[in-house]
Amino acid sequence: MLRSARSTEDRPMAGKGRHFLNIPGPSPVPERVLRAMNRQIIDHRGPEFQTLGREVLEGCRTVFKTRQPVVIYPSSGTGAWESAIVNTLSPGDKVLMVETGHFATLWRQMAARWRLDVDFVPGDWRHGVDPAVIEARLVDDKAHAIKAVAVVHNETSTGVTSRVAEIRKAIDAANHPALLLVDTISSLGSVDYAHDEWGVDVTVSCSQKGLMLPPGLGFTAISEKALKASKSNGFMRSYWDWEEMLKPNAQGFFPYTPATNLLFGLKEAIDILLEEGLDQVFARHKRLAAATRAAVEAWGLEVLCKNPAEYSPVLTAVLMPPSHDADAFRKVALEKYDISLGTGLAKLAGKVFRIGHLGECNELMLMGALSGVEMGLAAAGVPHRRGGVAAALAALEQPEAANAPRKVA
Ligand SMILES: *Cc1c(COP(=O)(O)O)cnc(C)c1O
Secondary structure (H helix, E strand, O other), X not given: OOOOOOOOOOOHHHHXXXXXXXXXXXXXXXXXXXXXXXXXXOOOOOHHHHHHHHHHHHHHHHHHOOOOOEEEEEOOHHHHHHHHHHHHOOOOOEEEEEOOOHHHHHHHHHHHHOOOEEEEEOOOOOOOOOHHHHHXXXXXXXXXXXXXXXXXXXXXXXXXXXXXXXHHHHHHHOOOOOEEEEEOOOOOOOOOOOOOOOOOOEEEEEOOOOOOOOOOXXXXXXXXXXXXXXXXXXXXXXXXXXXXXXXXXXXXXXXXXXXXXXXXXHHHHHHHHHHHOHHHHHXXXXXXXXXXHHHHHHHOOEEOOOOHHHEXXXXXXXXXXXXXXHHHHHHHHHHHHOEEEEOOOHHHOOOEEEEEOOOOOOHHHHHHHHHHHHHHHHHOOOOOOOOHHHHHHHHHHOOOOOOOOOOOO
């Protein structure tokens, strides 16, 4: 019999309790979402689909905090990156991007492959986008050669969240007409974000992180200014073309076969988020992140993010002590305690591990994960102090000073 080595159903420890998927995306899919998707396929040109299509397109507007169109593609987040580029820019356009980490670097590489002229502000992978640098670059650009500023909101490789509202203010302060493109792939649905209020022109996202769905959906929320730019820009495009999408979307339909069952899941996931309340969801993530950092500090390890104003509510990247390999530790934690932790990406390989605490995660799930990390550190012989789990518990027992009050049922 063929066995897939890593299937949760099949794996040897399945009878001894569940796997802990604590990578920062894909995140665990709630049971309710799994059940919502476990349905017979329906006619994507029929009335039942039309109702679903209208509901999810409207629900997305609520989550992106926009009254403008949100386009849903059957794609990964990378596809939605490409959509943002090919719909708004033209070959040779100048774009300002910032090296916050691995994902910013990948988006920049894509922009370069599209022959955009990228000014890539160097970074140390421990800080977010500095709004003052954006302002200075744009002030210098008297000729308005820069057509777009493209940044990553939550840099998933480093656990650093950039301050998008302040970046918007910096663009306005420079009185510059550049479009603002933002990757919210790992923040949407976990970290406060407001497409309209923050004047973002294209917000890029996808399904498998804060939205708690399986991989397979990509999103772009589009401002009027971005839509206008798409009508006069010079890139060849077809699959990603907004106009082709928006026409049938107005009736709840899609120009080609949509990922129907993922859309059933999306509807359920949006319902789950709105039942808890977006503010409560964001406060929960901040609280779990604060408890995680308390554990890291007690272990005597270091959080990669250097600026407390940019700590990620979604994940915490932890630096390994010198001469200890993060992947060797992750392997021990997986084999002994059945927990998956995020690996260090690109130049952080071996140097950091990442604890995901996003999506469907609560205090007890987090405490299970942190116990797995603490026991894993001991089992792998990584020098640390005990007591991280106790410190996280103490943090969770604190009144929610830094967080909005929770809704009392
Ligand atoms: C995961 C991620 C991506 C890539 O998304 P895919 O679905 O793997 O294409 C891009 N940007 C950020 C910030 C991410 O976290």
